[in-house]
Amino acid sequence: MSDRPQTPMLDCVSLPADLKDLSDRELRQVADELRAETISAVSETGGHLGAGLGVVELTVALHAVFETPRDKLIWDVSHQSYPHKILTGRRDRIRTLRQENGLSGFTKRSESAYDPFGAAHSSTSISAALGFAVARDLGADGVGDTIAVIGDGAMSAGMAYEAMNNAGHLKTRLFVILNDNEMSIAPPVGAMSSYLSRLYAGAPFQELKAAARGAVSLLPEPFQMGAKRAKDVLKGLAVGGSLFEELGFSYVGPIDGHDMEQLLPVLRTVRARATGPMLIHVITKKGKGFAPAERAMDKGHATAKFDVVTGEQKKAPSNAPSYTKVFAKSLIREAEADDKVVAVTAAMPDGTGLNLFAERFPRRCFDVGIAEQHAVTFSAGLAAAGMKPFCALYSTFLQRGYDQVVHDVAIQRLPVRFAIDRAGLVGADGATHAGAFDTAFLSNLPGMVVMAAADEAELVHMVATAHALDDRPSAFRYPRGEGVGVEMPERGQPLEIGRGRMIREGKRIAILSFGTRLAEVEKAAESLGQRGITPTIADARFAKPLDRDLILRLAAEHEALITIEEGAVGGFGSQVAQLLAEAGVFDHGLKFRMMVLPDIFIDQASPAAMYAVAGLNAQQIEARVLEVLGITDIASRRA
Known part of the structure; x- marks a missing residue:
């Protein structure tokens, strides 16, 4: 505990409502302490760091200005939501991020009323926000304003523009915060990134405290003069906020997303005066405030546990390549x-x-x-x-x-x-x-x-x-992570299409594996061998086309056949079952079982714990073999 940052002002904030009583100066202090707390928490858990650090001030400002959870704040992708979680009643659990039975690394509806929409893939926020806004206009209870926070990388996906086009057509009041950090996970590519870059690439324009095009009248008086000066700079550019305006949005920006003196008055003004869809263009820096993240190529997108002082990540060594x-x-x-x-x-x-x-x-x-x-x-x-x-x-x-x-x-x-x-x-x-x-x-x-x-x-x-x-x-x-440490070939050789391979010959029962559960199958076979049971093991290699000869041979020479895969119902095992049914194999009494991922979404945990929930580890494979053969534990020792 002594290594954790001192956060006296943040300690007074249990929920966003507590921010309403703070001055703008105190809100700036909350932001500073929130950044320190986020760095400290992720150093212990690992996770997405850079994105959250880039929106610390924006997170504080949005919760201070809007009335969450009645106002629906929707984070695109939501890997930047750790500061949001700290402010919304989850600080006491923030060091359980991404762990079994802990906080999700993304927004999650079942976790908090402040997470109105779950996300982990990009470019969904504007569509969801528009859904909330239209529901509000149709009389839905408990829905106020809707705010979508979307990054410049996510704006390269067509779905974002489909949503904006629809919102502009409907003229529905909603707010889109374009969080422009010039970087999604990788450096952004394409014309959209160039378009956003041109909005503020010139040095004179960068020095302006605020700039607005299309919604100048909504800005506080001090900002209007700056906006007019910015317009003069923008005259030399082929674009301004015109793309967004053509889609039916009023455009404000770009503004400094780390300057509370800009964020707070602009957000307060647009909230008070907007009648239709608004886009507020905010410039931020991914990894802001933590030098190792700022220096990293990916700006600290995903990190293991790390040393807060040096930023050095604490990764377990491995002899096998990923x-x-x-x-x-x-x-x-x-x-x-x-x-x-x-x-x-x-x-x-x-x-x-x-x-x-x-x-x-x-x-x-x-x-x-x-x-x-x-x-x-x-x-x-x-x-x-x-x-x-x-x-x-x-x-x-x-x-x-x-x-x-x-x-x-x-x-x-x-x-x-x-x-x-x-x-x-x-x-x-x-x-x-x-x-x-x-x-x-x-x-x-x-x-x-x-x-x-x-x-x-x-x-x-x-x-x-x-x-x-x-x-x-x-x-x-192929899976995430390291391999199993096998000897590697100098050069790959093309496999015969639709041909599997026999790993070991046994009797009574055959196990046909598809994918990297094969290592667990071999562990199970070693344990079964101590009981006197010697299963045949084969690696299918192909789910399509199937190795028909291999599968029918396994079915003919064994009383039972089990397929194993790291996939859902309807995959490899179902293809095998179709083949066996068409060949009439089941008419001759073959015992057939499929070991697949269960028909549930398995929550976060270590991969080993998740596969235990799925029933696909070595002990569970062994138990399935015994169950199919009708062998009790005592009988198996005699086998």
């Missing part, structure tokens, strides 16, 4: 031999390992911003033109581009290669980031090849397999 790095290095090797290989990601170059690819092949790597739908169809266009695109996305983000996978890739049978990172359960990010559904939603597409790596060496071969496959789309999935 799956993400194995993918990146394997793709680089393929690209060195084939100049048609290109890589595409959606604002996650570091997370997918494509930052390494970009260093080696900058002209052949494309970060399209937070725009997964575009990433998929852009990849389809590259494939149609004869290139060999690898579209690298997290499983949970690929969900956002599913229509494009179906319509633009699968129907046209274009050889887009989907590298699916973060497959399976991911720990502290919880259900919103779990890669649970990709096997199911890809395996039902005609012509799609779906693979899962059992270990890091298999991943190398699957990159080579996807590269060699030129007549249809393919996908290979």
Whole structure:
């Protein structure tokens, strides 16, 4: 406790209502102490740091000016919501962030009335805020003003503009805070980022205390003169706030998001006078106030536990490479031999390992911003033109581009290669980031090849397999974190499509694994061996097309067959069940079981704890084998 910051003013704030009694000077002190408390808390838990530090003053100002929770404050993505949680009655639990039974790293409706809308993916806030605003206008109880806080990176996604276009058409009163820190997770790319940059790129304009276009009359008197001067500067630019005004929004800004002398009067004025949709453009600095985060390339987006003084992160050492790095290095090797290989990601170059690819092949790597739908169809266009695109996305983000996978890739049978990172359960990010559904939603597409790596060496071969496959789309999935430490091949070799591999021959029962649960299956087999039970173990490798010969052989030679996967109902096991049913195998008495993720969203915890909840660890696999064979614990010792 002695190492924690002194926060006398913040200690007086239990809920946002307590801010109403404070002077503007005292609110500035609250902001300073809130920043120190956020840094201290995340140093103990790890998590998203830079985004929250960038909105500390904005968080205090919004809660001081608006009447939350009646006024609905909606954070886009919401990884910047730690300061918000501290101010809204959750400070006593802030050091449980992202831990089992602790606070979520994102906003969560079940956690607090101050979290009116849950989020963890980007660009949803304006749509949700408009929904609240229209519900209010239709007489919904308990809904006042609605405020969406959205970053400049999230504004690259089409959904944000769909919502703004609808809001402008409806002329509904709502507030959009454009939190412009010139950086989402990775440095922002594209025309939208350039547009925002031009609004304040000139040195004379940067020095202005405030600038407004389109809603000058709403500003307090001292700001109106500054706004007029800013307009003169903006005359030389092709744009101003005109894009937002064309969408039907009144535009105010840009203003310094770390200057309470600007934030408070502007927010108070627009709240008092606005009649329709308002966009307030706020300039902030990600990682503000913590030098290690400010210096970091990703501005402290996601961090492990760290030393508050030095910023040094406390990561457990590992001898095995991460799956993400194995993918990146394997793709680089393929690209060195084939100049048609290109890589595409959606604002996650570091997370997918494509930052390494970009260093080696900058002209052949494309970060399209937070725009997964575009990433998929852009990849389809590259494939149609004869290139060999690898579209690298997290499983949970690929969900956002599913229509494009179906319509633009699968129907046209274009050889887009989907590298699916973060497959399976991911720990502290919880259900919103779990890669649970990709096997199911890809395996039902005609012509799609779906693979899962059992270990890091298999991943190398699957990159080579996807590269060699030129007549249809393919996908290979792999988890977050380190591999299992197997010997690595010098170069990947293409696998025979739709062929699994036998790991060990046994009797009575066969276990067919798809993905990295294979290591847990082998642990279970070792324990079963001590009971005299020797299961056959096979690695399916492919969920589509299935290895028909292998599966039918396992079914014919064993009295029971269990499939295991790190995916939801409807995935690999369901494909196997369909095959067995069509072949009439069940008519001959085969005992068949599927071990899949349960039909629930599993909350945050360590990956090991999450897989225990899912029933997919070695002990649970062993128990399922015993149950299927009808062996009690006593009988198993005699077996």
